[in-house]
Amino acid sequence: MARRIRFNAFQMNTPSHQSPGLWTHPRSDSERYLTSGYWIELAQLLEHGGFDAIFLADVLGVYDVYRKGPEAALRHGVQVPLNDPMALVPLIAHATTRLGIGVTAALTYEHPYTFARRISTLDHLSRGRIGWNVVTGYLDSAARNLGLGQQLGHDERYDLADEYMEVVYKLWERSWEDDAVKRDKERGVHTDPARVHPIRHKGRYYDVPGFHLCEPSPQRTPFLYQAGASPRGARFAARHAEATFISGPSKAVVKRGVDAVRAAARVEGRDPDALLVYAQALVVTGATEAEAQARLEEYRRHIDVEAALTLLSGWTGVDFARHHLDDTIEYIDTDAGRSALASLSAADPGRDWTVREAAEFIGLGGRGPIIVGDPRQVADQLESWIDDTGADGFNLAFALPLEDMTLVVEHIVPELARRGRYDAAPRGGTLRGQLLGQGPRLAPGHPGSRVDIASPLSGIQAA
Amino acid sequence: MARRIRFNAFQMNTPSHQSPGLWTHPRSDSERYLTSGYWIELAQLLEHGGFDAIFLADVLGVYDVYRKGPEAALRHGVQVPLNDPMALVPLIAHATTRLGIGVTAALTYEHPYTFARRISTLDHLSRGRIGWNVVTGYLDSAARNLGLGQQLGHDERYDLADEYMEVVYKLWERSWEDDAVKRDKERGVHTDPARVHPIRHKGRYYDVPGFHLCEPSPQRTPFLYQAGASPRGARFAARHAEATFISGPSKAVVKRGVDAVRAAARVEGRDPDALLVYAQALVVTGATEAEAQARLEEYRRHIDVEAALTLLSGWTGVDFARHHLDDTIEYIDTDAGRSALASLSAADPGRDWTVREAAEFIGLGGRGPIIVGDPRQVADQLESWIDDTGADGFNLAFALPLEDMTLVVEHIVPELARRGRYDAAPRGGTLRGQLLGQGPRLAPGHPGSRVDIASPLSGIQAA
Numbered sequence: 001m002a003r004r005i006r007f008n009a010f011q012m013n014t015p016s017h018q019s020p021g022l023w024t025h026p027r028s029d030s031e032r033y034l035t036s037g038y039w040i041e042l043a044q045l046l047e048h049g050g051f052d053a054i055f056l057a058d059v060l061g062v063y064d065v066y067r068k069g070p071e072a073a074l075r076h077g078v079q080v081p082l083n084d085p086m087a088l089v090p091l092i093a094h095a096t097t098r099l100g101i102g103v104t105a106a107l108t109y110e111h112p113y114t115f116a117r118r119i120s121t122l123d124h125l126s127r128g129r130i131g132w133n134v135v136t137g138y139l140d141s142a143a144r145n146l147g148l149g150q151q152l153g154h155d156e157r158y159d160l161a162d163e164y165m166e167v168v169y170k171l172w173e174r175s176w177e178d179d180a181v182k183r184d185k186e187r188g189v190h191t192d193p194a195r196v197h198p199i200r201h202k203g204r205y206y207d208v209p210g211f212h213l214c215e216p217s218p219q220r221t222p223f224l225y226q227a228g229a230s231p232r233g234a235r236f237a238a239r240h241a242e243a244t245f246i247s248g249p250s251k252a253v254v255k256r257g258v259d260a261v262r263a264a265a266r267v268e269g270r271d272p273d274a275l276l277v278y279a280q281a282l283v284v285t286g287a288t289e290a291e292a293q294a295r296l297e298e299y300r301r302h303i304d305v306e307a308a309l310t311l312l313s314g315w316t317g318v319d320f321a322r323h324h325l326d327d328t329i330e331y332i333d334t335d336a337g338r339s340a341l342a343s344l345s346a347a348d349p350g351r352d353w354t355v356r357e358a359a360e361f362i363g364l365g366g367r368g369p370i371i372v373g374d375p376r377q378v379a380d381q382l383e384s385w386i387d388d389t390g391a392d393g394f395n396l397a398f399a400l401p402l403e404d405m406t407l408v409v410e411h412i413v414p415e416l417a418r419r420g421r422y423d424a425a426p427r428g429g430t431l432r433g434q435l436l437g438q439g440p441r442l443a444p445g446h447p448g449s450r451v452d453i454a455s456p457l458s459g460i461q462a463a
Numbered sequence: 464m465a466r467r468i469r470f471n472a473f474q475m476n477t478p479s480h481q482s483p484g485l486w487t488h489p490r491s492d493s494e495r496y497l498t499s500g501y502w503i504e505l506a507q508l509l510e511h512g513g514f515d516a517i518f519l520a521d522v523l524g525v526y527d528v529y530r531k532g533p534e535a536a537l538r539h540g541v542q543v544p545l546n547d548p549m550a551l552v553p554l555i556a557h558a559t560t561r562l563g564i565g566v567t568a569a570l571t572y573e574h575p576y577t578f579a580r581r582i583s584t585l586d587h588l589s590r591g592r593i594g595w596n597v598v599t600g601y602l603d604s605a606a607r608n609l610g611l612g613q614q615l616g617h618d619e620r621y622d623l624a625d626e627y628m629e630v631v632y633k634l635w636e637r638s639w640e641d642d643a644v645k646r647d648k649e650r651g652v653h654t655d656p657a658r659v660h661p662i663r664h665k666g667r668y669y670d671v672p673g674f675h676l677c678e679p680s681p682q683r684t685p686f687l688y689q690a691g692a693s694p695r696g697a698r699f700a701a702r703h704a705e706a707t708f709i710s711g712p713s714k715a716v717v718k719r720g721v722d723a724v725r726a727a728a729r730v731e732g733r734d735p736d737a738l739l740v741y742a743q744a745l746v747v748t749g750a751t752e753a754e755a756q757a758r759l760e761e762y763r764r765h766i767d768v769e770a771a772l773t774l775l776s777g778w779t780g781v782d783f784a785r786h787h788l789d790d791t792i793e794y795i796d797t798d799a800g801r802s803a804l805a806s807l808s809a810a811d812p813g814r815d816w817t818v819r820e821a822a823e824f825i826g827l828g829g830r831g832p833i834i835v836g837d838p839r840q841v842a843d844q845l846e847s848w849i850d851d852t853g854a855d856g857f858n859l860a861f862a863l864p865l866e867d868m869t870l871v872v873e874h875i876v877p878e879l880a881r882r883g884r885y886d887a888a889p890r891g892g893t894l895r896g897q898l899l900g901q902g903p904r905l906a907p908g909h910p911g912s913r914v915d916i917a918s919p920l921s922g923i924q925a926a
């Protein structure tokens with residue numbers, strides 16, 4: 001039977017996310033990111049459309065590689081200003097009944113003891129619908145402002161990440177037994193102290209002797225997302241993540257990513273098919289093909305090349321201001337440039353991309369494909385992407401968020417549902433329960449389920 | 464003209480706050496703290512009653528002085544489990560239109576760079592209704608779990624606090640000019656980079672070179688609360704706070720606190736009358752005096768002495784388990800015990816309090832008075848407390864939160880309004896605008912208004 005296709009909405013608490021320049025569109029009202037009303041309207045739309053989740057990205061820093069400063073990012077509103085995504089979770093949770101809410105939080109931004117409480121609180125308030133996108137890397141500018149001087153080395157960062165995960169697993173999974181809270185008014189016993197355990201963690205980076213401050217939330221550990229691309233990152237994802245995000249411009253690139261992450265999960269002793277993969281895409285549609293194409297042309301007129309290069313420079317570490325817009329990218333001869341652009345040019349292998357063309361590609365919908373057409377054409381393409389790559393669904397970027405998501409909900413969801421490829425009326429429950437079809441808690445084989453508080457370092461790595 | 468009386472609701476994201484034991488009352492539904500619905504219902508009630516704000520306390524640690532462990536706190540639910548208060552702010556903001564939302568956050572729990580973003584986001588979402596209770600001290604157990612080993616010395620903690628404030632003032636007040644954000648679609652200019660300034664802070668504790676990530680929020684700096692009691696704490700409050708909290712069992716104790724904080728504000732060059740003071744109190748009322756007294760007796764039957772001693776031991780550092788319940792407190796011969804209990808016994812100077820009596824006092828409504836009677840009797844007492852102490856209003860504790868606040872709103876608010884002592888229909892606006900009757904921004908004399916990013920350490924202390 002053909003696999004069900006899943007949708008996730010890729011968002012950020014900022015005026016302009018993956019389509020820099022589109023905030024200048026006449027119908028853009030990007031300043032609504034500052035209001036509750038915008039997020040509630042969007043979340044209710046996504047829930048109505050049967051989306052798995054709204055996913056809130058975050059970077060906590062500024063894109064300042066382009067022209068070696070933050071001016072271009074500010075001028076073009078490239079992911080700056082950027083508000084805290086966590087504050088949106090309680091709002092969205094209250095305004096919806098089953099939509100998942102994924103939120104990015106980088107390790108090292110916050111101590112695991114306070115972070116664990118923050119997440120448990122959100123899992124309680126959302127009745128088990130919180131997901132956490134575990135980010136181990138971050139922008140240099142964020143590290144500097146947090147007084148971290150410079151970033152840890154890449155591999156050391158993952159060692160710290162593994163220990164961070166161990167601390168939060170201990171707090172979430174082992175500190176409070178399921179029946180610790182009694183609320184026994186007769187006997188005057190709120191909690192049985194014998195069933196609440198200090199975690200006594202003493203590691204290389206963290207020292208947390210006490211117990212978790214929160215009673216067990218529906219999922220305990222939030223549903224875990226990750227998007228690691230490097231070999232060490234992929235191993236981290238394979239060990240911890242229950243869903244991953246992949247961005248690639250072609251099916252070949254995405255398939256390679258899907259295969260790699262599933263193979264790595266197998267190596268870690270986990271069920272590779274239980275790891276969901278969402279591929280980034282921008283859907284541009286309308287009632288007819290002509291309408292969709294006209295919309296795409298209209299969007300393209302608002303691409304801002306400098307804004308796109310600001311984003312691309314930040315992602316790759318290459319200052320594209322040093323290159324002519326008509327240079328072909330193969331001449332950009334640095335390691336970071338080569339590796340980042342290799343995947344870009346994979347979108348159209350025979351072709352010599354210029355810097356301008358790369359910017360125009362990135363400038364609408366980011367690093368994923370644009371899938372354009374009438375509802376049947378779009379559904380055909382989405383099906384073939386899923387069938388050819390092995391991904392489970394799409395992380396949908398936007399040009400105009402409410403408008404694009406409305407079109408997906410009104411046109412694409414019913415078309416896919418008609419084909420038996422989309423569940424437009426999911427049952428609800430916790431995010432993990434909905435996505436993995438099991439209970440609200442981590443699967444038994446997951447390292448968070450095996451964490452042990454009897455020894456200071458339980459070695460979740462020693463699977 | 465007699466001064467207007469202000470109400471603030473004293474709350475915490477936990478089953479049992481200042482009246483340990485009362486969660487066992489048959490009409491208590493303390494487990495509702497885990498739900499959005501509870502907080503929204505409470506906030507809308509308070510807004511309807513013209514309250515200045517809901518105030519969310521926090522401790523991030525466990526009361527573990529009593530019997531040298533956390534068992535009693537857990538067993539009796541003494542401020543544990545304890546969820547993150549920040550997550551409630553967006554919910555309450557969206558469910559109300561003018562109620563202020565004060566939230567406790569201790570310095571050193573979070574880096575000022577990320578904290579500043581968290582608060583600015585909440586100030587945007589609430590349209591300028593966020594207040595921050597600046598806490599410099601914390602429980603030892605919190606420090607241990609954050610890997611801080613042991614707390615900094617008391618005075619050094621305030622030096623760090625001053626520098627922390629300087630960093631966040633620079634981010635909130637100086638980084639983005641008022642007209643930095645243009646959103647000029649024609650010219651494609653989202654923000655004018657020349658009007659966004661890196662703060663280049665380089666101090667003893669923090670090093671933050673960059674600019675704030677958020678565009679200016681309605682208040683920029685949140686309305687500032689503080690509750691420092693020590694001489695150094697009072698100086699910190701006098702310098703930074705726009706409102707303070709005082710807990711004392713008698714008018715004499717509260718008056719002494721009010722006079723001290725206003726005198727200290729004068730020394731700092733600020734207008735002492737612009738500093739609001741809220742005194743803690745529990746109001747127990749009903750349609751008649753008999754009804755109010757019956758309610759008080761009913762509440763008293765649910766006081767839990769061991770739970771109260773757990774709280775008292777945590778506050779004073781004295782393990783009261785080492786004393787007989789019938790010992791008079793004057794025999795408890797330690798500095799911490801003496802100083803904490805001095806204020807307690809001030810409630811009834813002629814009397815020798817036993818440990819049990821102290822626990823029973825603390826066990827209902829915490830360290831403030833219980834004001835009991837029919838609406839006129841309560842209003843008489845509230846008026847005389849305000850007139851005799853110079854406080855501006857009350858920080859109202861509860862036994863049963865929704866029930867007690869409903870009685871205040873239904874009986875006490877109209878009675879005080881009738882007497883011209885309460886504004887039952889405030890106009891709205893930002894929290895600062897509502898409380899100080901001026902604009903949304905810090906007053907010109909406030910150190911946050913004078914902070915300077917031209918020098919690495921602008922010396923807000925050198926007023």
